[in-house]
Amino acid sequence: MNLTKANIVESIATKTDFTGKQAGETVEFLLEIVKRALETGEDVLISGFGKFCIKEKKERKGRNPATGDHLMLKPRKVVTFRCSRKLREELNRT
Numbered sequence: 001m002n003l004t005k006a007n008i009v010e011s012i013a014t015k016t017d018f019t020g021k022q023a024g025e026t027v028e029f030l031l032e033i034v035k036r037a038l039e040t041g042e043d044v045l046i047s048g049f050g051k052f053c054i055k056e057k058k059e060r061k062g063r064n065p066a067t068g069d070h071l072m073l074k075p076r077k078v079v080t081f082r083c084s085r086k087l088r089e090e091l092n093r094t
Contacts, residue, residue, distance in 0.1 A: 009024045048086050049084055053080050
């Protein structure tokens with residue numbers, strides 16, 4: 001099962017005194033803050049969880065898998081995530 005935005009909203013609403021609408025607005029507001037920070041090139045560090053960063057990918061050779069044609073892929077930005085040491089330890093606890 002995947003954790004969805006709706007699951008997060010529901011969890012916040014049940015564990016706090018927020019209504020479903022308030023929880024939804026809170027989640028949307030948080031995601032908007034993260035998006036804006038990433039759009040401006042800022043890293044987003046959430047202590048105990050991890051860090052979201054923007055990486056620049058250079059132009060590179062590629063291939064269309066359907067046709068086999070070779071082409072050049074344009075430079076682009078991608079979001080990467082590195083989990084914190086604390087989260088990594090929790091995930092690997094046996």
